[in-house]
Amino acid sequence: MATIGDAVAAGKLVAFALPEWEARQPIRPLWVTPELLRWMRTTPQLHDLRLGAGRKTMAELLEMLFCDFRCAQRFSAGDLRRMLPSRKGIWKMHPYRLRIYGWAPGTNQFAAVTWAFEKDTKTNKRLNDQKRDDVLEFVRVNRLRETVTYGDVNAVFPRDP
Amino acid sequence: MPFSPETLDQRRHTFLSLSSQIEGQLRDLYDVRYQSGEVTQASMAECLNVNRSVVNRRLKGYTNMTVETIADMVWSLKGTIHVTICAAEALCSNQLYANTISSSSVIGNPSLPQAVTPDDQFGTPRLIYSSAA
Numbered sequence: 256m257a258t259i260g261d262a263v264a265a266g267k268l269v270a271f272a273l274p275e276w277e278a279r280q281p282i283r284p285l286w287v288t289p290e291l292l293r294w295m296r297t298t299p300q301l302h303d304l305r306l307g308a309g310r311k312t313m314a315e316l317l318e319m320l321f322c323d324f325r326c327a328q329r330f331s332a333g334d335l336r337r338m339l340p341s342r343k344g345i346w347k348m349h350p351y352r353l354r355i356y357g358w359a360p361g362t363n364q365f366a367a368v369t370w371a372f373e374k375d376t377k378t379n380k381r382l383n384d385q386k387r388d389d390v391l392e393f394v395r396v397n398r399l400r401e402t403v404t405y406g407d408v409n410a411v412f413p414r415d416p
Numbered sequence: 417m418p419f420s421p422e423t424l425d426q427r428r429h430t431f432l433s434l435s436s437q438i439e440g441q442l443r444d445l446y447d448v449r450y451q452s453g454e455v456t457q458a459s460m461a462e463c464l465n466v467n468r469s470v471v472n473r474r475l476k477g478y479t480n481m482t483v484e485t486i487a488d489m490v491w492s493l494k495g496t497i498h499v500t501i502c503a504a505e506a507l508c509s510n511q512l513y514a515n516t517i518s519s520s521s522v523i524g525n526p527s528l529p530q531a532v533t534p535d536d537q538f539g540t541p542r543l544i545y546s547s548a549a
Contacts, residue, residue, distance in 0.1 A: 276433035279440070308478035311435065319436055319477060327440060329447045351478060 257398040259286065259360045267397050268366060271321050279326035286366040287321075288393075291355075294370060308351050316351040324348075324365060329414055335365075337408065338387050344403040345387045346411075349373075356386040358394060359411045360402040368393045438486060439477040445493045446475060460492045 262268045268286040273279075300306055301314035308316065324330050338345040338356075346365070348355040354376055357367040368390045376382045394400055404411050449455040457475070461468040473479050474489060481489070490497050 274429075274432075276429040277436065278433060308473075309435070310480040311432070311477070315432060316477065319432070319439075322436065323440065323443075328444060331443065351476075 256401045259364075259366065259399070259402055262286075262397050262399060265397075267393075271325065271367075273322060273325060274318060277322045277326065279322070281325040282328070283325050283330070283363045283365070284361075285321060285325050285364070286360070288368050291367055291370055300372075306352070313350070313352055317353060317355070320348065320350045321367075330412065335408060335412060338383070341407075342405070343387065343391060344405045345390050347383075347386075354383070354386070356390050358390055358402075359404040360399070361404055362410075363412055364404075435477060435480075438481070439475065442486075442489055442493070443475055445490075445495050449493055455493060460489075463492045464488055 259268065263270065263286065266289065269289055269292065271285040271287050273281060295301060295314050295317060298314075301317070302312050304310065304312055307313050311319070320334060323334075334349050336347050336349065338347055345356065345358055348357075348365075348367070352373045354371045354373055355367050356369045356371070357365055360366050369386050371382055371386055394403060446455065446457075446460075457471045458468050461471045464471070470479075471489075474481060474485065479485075487497070
């Protein structure tokens with residue numbers, strides 16, 4: 256069985272680096288796939304101010320959510336949802352108009368694997384399940400099953416890290 | 417322009433930093449008040465005479481709040497605001513800020529100084545809300 260460190264060394268995951276403007280200190284680890292970072296950088300809709308909110312683009316709102324996960328003393332449980340069936344240990348984040356899917360490799364840790372636009376999950380009712388299965392496949396292929404942390408939001412993401 | 421932290425200019429950095437601080441501190445103060453049973457989003461909405469979804473959107477950072485709106489939100493959370501904007505090259509207060517940010521919480525901590533709001537090397541404004549005495 257592999258560890259998160261092995262996945263990072265193999266380039267399957269990268270630690271999410273805080274942007275220059277983030278003043279807070281990180282208190283939770285967050286990993287993302289290189290594909291997710293590339294999608295954030297290169298998807299035009301994510302950089303269109305007209306599609307964002309509060310004069311921020313979707314990419315900026317997503318980045319702010321990631322920063323909040325890493326740094327906020329109390330991360331909103333409403334932004335993290337456990338996917339069904341809960342015994343699989345897969346979670347999704349709810350940034351503005353987006354969905355990010357991943358798992359918790361430890362208490363108060365998150366590894367983000369794949370993504371979807373919220374509107375696509377409304378029109379394709381099977382998309383959430385497909386994304387959940389993509390995360391499970393990522394975990395299986397990279398032999399990370401033993402890192403999956405199970406439990407409800409209070410167990411996996413306790414309030415005071 | 418493709419997203420990349422490296423390609424964001426300092427003007428955008430300043431906006432994102434300020435926005436992140438305001439919304440983050442509002443959420444933290446809301447959490448403190450909510451946990452103590454003093455406030456809910458519904459009670460804030462009633463207090464401000466707006467819909468609950470408006471309060472939710474403000475807390476999530478989905479609106480570009482005016483100064484008046486920020487003040488309203490802080491007031492409804494029974495908080496106070498301290499703001500300092502200073503020159504980017506002013507380094508004297510950075511250590512004070514570093515000490516503050518490393519403490520367990522900047523919200524509602526009576527041991528904190530009352531005007532801890534220095535900037536960083538980019539001249540980013542700092543705001544710290546605290547529970548009203």
